[in-house]
Amino acid sequence: MTTVDPARRGMTTIRQADPDGSESPGPAAANLHAPRGRRVNLGPTIILVMGSLYCVLPVLWIFIAATKSNGQLFSTPPYLPVFSGAFWDNIKAVLSYDNGIFLRWALNSAIYAIGGGILSTVIAGAAGYALGKYRFTGSRLIFRIIVAAVLVPQILLAIPQYLLLAKFGLTNSYASVILPQLVSPFAIYLCKIYAEASVPDEIMEAARIDGSSELRIFYSVGSRLMLPALTTVLLLQFIGIWNNFLLPFVMLSNNNLYPLTLGLYGMITPIGGGLASGYSLVVAGVLLAIVPLAALFLSLQRFWRLDLISGSLKA
């Protein structure tokens, strides 16, 4: 196994893993599962249920908490919902908070995550394809640099990035949040590995013989064959940017530009642990921030190809 070319190994991994991430076991696995009786394997099932509860209950609780007015939040049993209509009042209060700035924050988050996600995926896909399918002057050195850059934690650079952008007066803008997140060395690395494994030289050669230009081969052959990897990279980048807090935290001072994370943080900061007049507001805000993304996420589950990550590293 150690002598297997890593790229090829990555390819087999990708092929063997479930293409749609569904629960259907492969044919070999089916044979293994079928002949035994119906007895449930209790140990693992119990562990899974406990794990699920750990992960889901906090989110369910925020639903319960959101049904309460601020007073009820402190006076009713914390694990029981209240049906007094406070839920809709809370939602309305969040949506109308500060002239409806919550929706503005949500829109900003979407702009940062979708805009930055698409652009960084295109940049990573192009670079990964070039490094994976061509050898040119410096290509190996460039790949080494990119591998080394994966080591540098981007988050530690947020403050130096701010100081540098401040020199040019570029902070406190959409660009200041998007630009530093446009290049992801890890995404380039994934795309390179995937391009090597999934874009066959034979097809590229055939296209050349047919008279296609290199550019045409890239967008009509290469980018299509790389689509599964690009989708996964897009989702990873989207979530990475959506979840990023420190970068907008240092870059932005105008709260019209805030993403949701920063906006909600700003809502809790003045409240603190003291007299909590606005807890119900923040609770409803947290709920509204979680639900759409969680729904989007779970519905896109079959596009997640995390085997790319685990497969890319087997040596």
Place this chain on the structure above:
Amino acid sequence: MAIVPAASAVQAGAAGGPPRRRKIRSSKLPVLLVAPALVLLALFTLAPAIYALVLSLQKVQVSGGLLGTTTHQVFAGISNYTATFTDPEFWASLGRMLIIAVIGVPATVIMATLFALCLDANKARLTTFSRLAIFLPYAVPGVIASLLWGFLYLPATSPIGGQDINYFGNRAIFFTVANVAVWGVVGFNTVVIYTALRAVPADIYQAAQIDGAGELKIALRIKLPLIAPAVAMISLFSVIGALQLFNEPTALRPLANAISSTWVPLMRVYTDAFVTNNIYGGAASAFTLLVMTVAATVLVGVAANRLIRRSSR
């Protein structure tokens, strides 16, 4: 992540792998395709790192004259670094971060591996539901997760005994913060390990099953060694994540008095740069942290690589 295995894999591929037929063409396309990434990398990774280094070697000098005082940057040598290294609070923040890492990293790796093995176990039920459920927190940004858990911990609203247990106490706070961080990443890591498990051909287990090996034995003796590289990789992910801890303690700070403004190193850098306006000292701390993180990543990567080699031998 797993850079070290990756880099060595690339070298192995170049040296020992089958020769790849790759035509050298005089097309400019590949250079054009790489160029945007390289330019952005230079502008937003290399330049800020160098700028931090330059700033860290400077200080502000105030010179008083007849026409009032003026300030200007002067070369400071390594004085900002000596200030950082001799500041007990710097080491204390590093220590607090390490405590959280020591709690959180093993918890993440063990839980993710356990969940993945259970998802893959023969005749386990509710696997589709569990996989979705365990993955769910990944969709919740760290700051939002911290606010959510903050309400779960807060005595006034806690459904998990916050009235009796002080989750924000001086010791408990480490577990509190670690828990929020673990909750956020365990699902992603579970799926990474699970996909690695699914990639193992099932006939590998069949022989063991015919020999009468139980499910537990198969999981521990066969599956676990096979997914060792993936486990090593998520360990590396988790260590890197722990070294960059910022979101969770920052978002919990308004609720917890135990968290100071310099509680973990990255919070200290932030406080230096934006609260006390000591950007030179902040730059020195940031650069020190950068070097430490890269060094730690390389060390863990090399160790993980060794471990994989040994286990696959």
